[in-house]
Amino acid sequence: MNARNVVVTVLAMLAMTPVGAADSITIDPDAFAGETVLNNAFPNVVLTAEGDNLVNANVLALESEWTSTGASVFGHTSPEYFPEDRLQWGNGFGNWLRVDFAVGATSVSMDFIADDSDDENALLRAFDAQGGLIDTAASTGTYSEGEIVTLTVEGPYIAYVEAEPDPGGGAAWRLDHLVYDPVPEPATLCLLAVGAWLCLPGARRRMPLPRKRTPPPASAAWR
DSSP: OOOOHHHHHHHHHHHTTTTOOOGGGGEEESSSSSOOOOTTTBTTEEEEESSSSSSSSOOOOESSSSOOSSEEEEOOOOOOTTTTGOOOTTTTTTTTEEEEEEEEEEEEEEEEEOOOOTTTOEEEEEEOTSSEEEEEEEEOOOTTTOOEEEEEEEEEEEEEEEOOSSSTOOEEEEEEEEEEEOOOOHHHHHHHHHHHHHHHHHHHHHHHHOOOOOOGGGGGGGG
């Protein structure tokens, strides 16, 4: 295999490799005061509330008695028939949380917190930039108030995810603590590929050496 093929192969392998835990980025409402609009609060990420029974597309930081971290969860602007309505996703209202990644992601995790005695069908789906479904993660069994299930989806390039608890059903879930691994930047991939090629046996020996210049005769310097 020649050097060019080696670099191309390594680039392809790196493009399919997750960044790793050290590069994971956390999106969490706990860093913000209650009622803060979070749609554009995080770099390279856009949060949107979608579906029915919403005043607008705002995603809010709302305090909750049940969370997976801290004291707040992701909320929305559903009219308050009951005090907890804005904390609930699903619940027969047909609403969900969409999260778009400007740089793409290779792995996305989100915590779902049960809001009733028999909640089920927590659902997290990943899509590419054309809206094609890449991966789906769903809960199994039923959960009681405050119980947490973490769902994870993966893919070579996730453009956005949708957290849609119990679509078409009546279960209500609260959403908290999203973590994602960003897609490596192309420049980083190229540097890694070149570094990998240089580590191959004999790669350094095949690199051209600088040409030596022969100094002119001493007599020529006086002409």
